Amino acid sequence: MIHTRNLPFITTLGIFILAYILCVTQYPNMLSTRVIGNLLTDNAFLGIAAVGMTFVILSGGIDLSIGSVIAFTSVFVAVMVGSLGVHPLVAFAAVLAISTIFGSAMGAMIRYLGIPPFVVTLAGMFLARGAAYLISTESVPISHPVIDAIQGFYFRVPGGGRLTALAMLMLIVFLLGAFVAARTRFGANIYAIGGNQQSAELMGVPVGPTTVGIYALSGFLSGLAGIAYTLYTSSGYSLATVGVELDAIAAVVIGGTLLTGGVGLVAGTFIGIMIQGLIQTYIVFDGTLSSWWTKIVIGILLFVFIVLQRGIIWYSDRRLAESRLKEV
Amino acid sequence: MAESYPLLEARGIGKAFLGIAALDGVDFTLGRGEIHALLGENGAGKSTLIKILTGVYSRDRGTLQLDGAEVTPASVADAQKLGIGTVYQEVNLLENLTVAENLYLGRQPTRFGMIDRREMRRRSKALLTRYGLDIDVDALLSSYSVAIRQIIAIARAVDLSGKVLVLDEPTASLDSHEVETLFTVLRRLREDGLGIVIITHFLNQVYAVADRVTVLRNGRLVGTRDLANLPRLELISMMLGRELQHMTRERQPGDETITTTGEAPIRFEGYGKRGSVAPFDLAVRPGEVVGIAGLLGSGRSETAFLMFGIDRADSGTATIDGKPASLSSPESAIGHGFGFCPEERKTDGIIGDFSVADNIALALQASRGWAKPISSREKQALAESFIKSLDIRPASTEKPIKLLSGGNQQKAILARWLATEPRLLILDEPTRGIDIGAHAEILKMIERLCAEGMSLVVISSELDELTAVAHRVIVLSDRRHVAELVGKQVTTDNILQAIASRTEAA
Numbered sequence: 001m002i003h004t005r006n007l008p009f010i011t012t013l014g015i016f017i018l019a020y021i022l023c024v025t026q027y028p029n030m031l032s033t034r035v036i037g038n039l040l041t042d043n044a045f046l047g048i049a050a051v052g053m054t055f056v057i058l059s060g061g062i063d064l065s066i067g068s069v070i071a072f073t074s075v076f077v078a079v080m081v082g083s084l085g086v087h088p089l090v091a092f093a094a095v096l097a098i099s100t101i102f103g104s105a106m107g108a109m110i111r112y113l114g115i116p117p118f119v120v121t122l123a124g125m126f127l128a129r130g131a132a133y134l135i136s137t138e139s140v141p142i143s144h145p146v147i148d149a150i151q152g153f154y155f156r157v158p159g160g161g162r163l164t165a166l167a168m169l170m171l172i173v174f175l176l177g178a179f180v181a182a183r184t185r186f187g188a189n190i191y192a193i194g195g196n197q198q199s200a201e202l203m204g205v206p207v208g209p210t211t212v213g214i215y216a217l218s219g220f221l222s223g224l225a226g227i228a229y230t231l232y233t234s235s236g237y238s239l240a241t242v243g244v245e246l247d248a249i250a251a252v253v254i255g256g257t258l259l260t261g262g263v264g265l266v267a268g269t270f271i272g273i274m275i276q277g278l279i280q281t282y283i284v285f286d287g288t289l290s291s292w293w294t295k296i297v298i299g300i301l302l303f304v305f306i307v308l309q310r311g312i313i314w315y316s317d318r319r320l321a322e323s324r325l326k327e328v
Numbered sequence: 329m330a331e332s333y334p335l336l337e338a339r340g341i342g343k344a345f346l347g348i349a350a351l352d353g354v355d356f357t358l359g360r361g362e363i364h365a366l367l368g369e370n371g372a373g374k375s376t377l378i379k380i381l382t383g384v385y386s387r388d389r390g391t392l393q394l395d396g397a398e399v400t401p402a403s404v405a406d407a408q409k410l411g412i413g414t415v416y417q418e419v420n421l422l423e424n425l426t427v428a429e430n431l432y433l434g435r436q437p438t439r440f441g442m443i444d445r446r447e448m449r450r451r452s453k454a455l456l457t458r459y460g461l462d463i464d465v466d467a468l469l470s471s472y473s474v475a476i477r478q479i480i481a482i483a484r485a486v487d488l489s490g491k492v493l494v495l496d497e498p499t500a501s502l503d504s505h506e507v508e509t510l511f512t513v514l515r516r517l518r519e520d521g522l523g524i525v526i527i528t529h530f531l532n533q534v535y536a537v538a539d540r541v542t543v544l545r546n547g548r549l550v551g552t553r554d555l556a557n558l559p560r561l562e563l564i565s566m567m568l569g570r571e572l573q574h575m576t577r578e579r580q581p582g583d584e585t586i587t588t589t590g591e592a593p594i595r596f597e598g599y600g601k602r603g604s605v606a607p608f609d610l611a612v613r614p615g616e617v618v619g620i621a622g623l624l625g626s627g628r629s630e631t632a633f634l635m636f637g638i639d640r641a642d643s644g645t646a647t648i649d650g651k652p653a654s655l656s657s658p659e660s661a662i663g664h665g666f667g668f669c670p671e672e673r674k675t676d677g678i679i680g681d682f683s684v685a686d687n688i689a690l691a692l693q694a695s696r697g698w699a700k701p702i703s704s705r706e707k708q709a710l711a712e713s714f715i716k717s718l719d720i721r722p723a724s725t726e727k728p729i730k731l732l733s734g735g736n737q738q739k740a741i742l743a744r745w746l747a748t749e750p751r752l753l754i755l756d757e758p759t760r761g762i763d764i765g766a767h768a769e770i771l772k773m774i775e776r777l778c779a780e781g782m783s784l785v786v787i788s789s790e791l792d793e794l795t796a797v798a799h800r801v802i803v804l805s806d807r808r809h810v811a812e813l814v815g816k817q818v819t820t821d822n823i824l825q826a827i828a829s830r831t832e833a834a
Binding site for chain 1 (some may be wrong): 404416422424434436438442443445450471484637812
C-alpha cells in the first residue's frame, strides 16, 4: 500500500524517470555509465550537504549556514595542507570537529534560547563566511600525495564510467542517512519533533538532545561536503559555494519532504539532487541553452511540488472527513 | 504492606504562578481500581493539579506519594517511568506517524541496534487487540477518527505506565456512541486495578463512569465524595461554590419596572447554531443587566460568540430597533453598537506588547475605519480620561499592557469598549483571575453603566456575582437555554435548581 505521505516521493521518482527517458530519446549517450558517473561525482558535495538538510527540514527547522560552512571548510583545509603543511587527514579530522561543534552550538541556541532556526543559522551563515575570509581571501590551491590518491581513486564500471571516491562517499552518506532516518530511535524522534514538537515532548521524546544532534549532524555533513568540495576543485576559496544551502533546500523539497517537517524520505533528497544534476547535464549536451535554465526549471519544479504537497494534504483531509461521515 | 496505601496520595499541594496561587493546599487520593472524576470550572486548578501529577509542573508545596513512596516527577517521561500516564484532549499523538510508530515512540523494539519494524507491528497488533481494535497499524494515525486515536493514546499510556491513567477531557470531541466505547475500555482498565483520573465537564458522564469525584474551586479543594450517594444538585453547588441557602439579592425599587416595561430594542429570535447553541430567544432592554449562568461547556460563551458575530447563526433572526440586523462578523456587531470582553483575556483580549493607550483605542479605531486614524493626542487624551475614571494602575498610558495586573488589564479592555459608547456590552467572565478589590470595582462599574442606560450581558460562573448585578438570568445547560429567572426569582437556589433539573432529565 502506498501511503499518501510517500506520494510526493513517488511523484518525484516518476518525474525523474520520465525526464531521463526524454533526455535519452534525444541524446542516447546520456544513458552511458560515463554520464551517470559524472552526475554522481559533480553533485557529490551538494548531495552530502543535502542529507544534513533533510534531517533539519524533517524536524521542522532550516539550516542556512551550509554554503558558508562548506566554503570555510575548503579554505581551512587548503591553508592547513597547502600553506602550513599539515597532513590532510589531520586537517580533515580537525575541520569535521569544528563544523560539528559549530552545528551543535547552533542547535543548542535554537533549543535552549528558543531562537528560531532561521535566525540562528542566518547568523551562523555570516559567521562561517566571515571566518573563511579571515583565513584567506585568495583561492588557495592544494596538492598532497594523499589528496592526489583520493582524487585519482575510482572503480571502472562497464561502459567506461568511473565510480569515483567522491561519488562513493556521497552514496554511503545517503545510505547511512536513510538508515538513521528509518531504523534508529534518533531518526524516529526527528520525525516526531517535525510532526508536532509539543506532542513529541509530551510523549517523552528527548527534544533538547535530539535538536542539538540534528544540527550537529548537519554541521558534520556540511564539513564533510566541504572536504568533498575541496577534493573536487583541488582548492579552497572563501567566495565559493554561495547559496548552496538554497540548492540543498530545493533538492530536499523536490524530493518530497514537507517544509513544515515530519514527512519525507532521505531517498527523496537523492532523487532531488539527481534531477538538478540531470537538468545541468542536459544543458551541457544541448550546448546552446544558457546554464541559467537550470535555475528556471528548478524554480518551476519547486512550485509544482509545493502545490502538489498542499493538494495531497487537502485530499487526505477530505478523505478523512468522508470516512468519518460514513462511520456516522 | 503496600496494599494498605492508596495508589496515589497528594497532600497539601500548592502552586503559584507569578505570585498568584493556582492551587492552594489541595488533597487528592486515588485508589486502585477506581475511576475518579476531577471537576471544577475554568481556572479552578484542575489542569494545574494534573500537570503536577504528570510532571509538567513542579509543586511548590505538599507531598505526593505513589504506592506509599514519596515521588517528585520531574518530567512527563519521568512520570511515565514512575507509572503515571496521561492522555490529553487533542494533542496527544503524532498524525504524521503510523499507528505502530505512535505506540512505540521512544521505546521501539530493536534488534542489533536497529528498530525492528516487524516486531513493532506484531506488538502493536497484539496490544490493540486487547482494546478491541483491529486496525491497520501501518496506516498513518491521521487516517483514523478521534475516537480511535483516543483509544490508541490510552493503549500507549497504559502500556507505558500501568499504574495511574490521567484523562484530560477525553470525551470533548466524541459522539455518544464513541463515548460509550471509551467508557467500556475504562471500565475494563478499572477491573485490571488501574487508577484512573478523568477530567470532564459532562456531569452525565461523571455519573455514568466514575466512582468518586473531587471538586476544586478557585485553586482550593471543595471536597471528595462518593458519587453513589451524591445528588446532582449538591455536586453542582459544590462546583459553583454555593451551599444551598436562601440568599436573595437586595433588590432596589424600580428593578422590576426596568425589566417589564418597554419594548426591547435588541432582540434575538430562534437564534442558534447547530453543534454550538440550540435556538434561543433573547431580548435586551436599555439599562438592563442580563446574566447568563450555566456550567462550563453549557454554551455560555457560545451564546456570546453568536451575539457578537464571531460564530454565524444558522437559524433565527436578530432585530435591532425593529429592523432585521445581520451579525455576520464582529465588525458588523461593532457597527450595531455591540462590544464584547472575551473570557480569555490574555489570548483574546489584550495585545500584550501594545501600550495601554493603544489597547484602549483599538475598538474605537476599528469602528471608525482605518481611513480615519485617531491622532496620537486624541488617543492620549482618551487613555488618560479612562485611566482616571476607571482608576487603572499604574496610571501610565505608555506601559505595555502585559505588565499590568489582571484587574487593570480587564479595566483597560472595558475602557476599550466604553470608548466606542456601545449600546450593548457583553462581558464573558469579567472578574476571572482578578483580585478582590478590582472585583468589587468591576461589579460597581457594571451597575453604573446600566444606570446610564447601557444594556449588559454578563456571563459568569460566580453565582453570587450574577445574583448581585443581574435583573434577569438565563440558565443554560447542555447547550440549551433552559430557564429564565426574572427579578425576585434571581437567587442562587433557583439557578442551581434549573441547572440540576436539566442535567437530571438529560
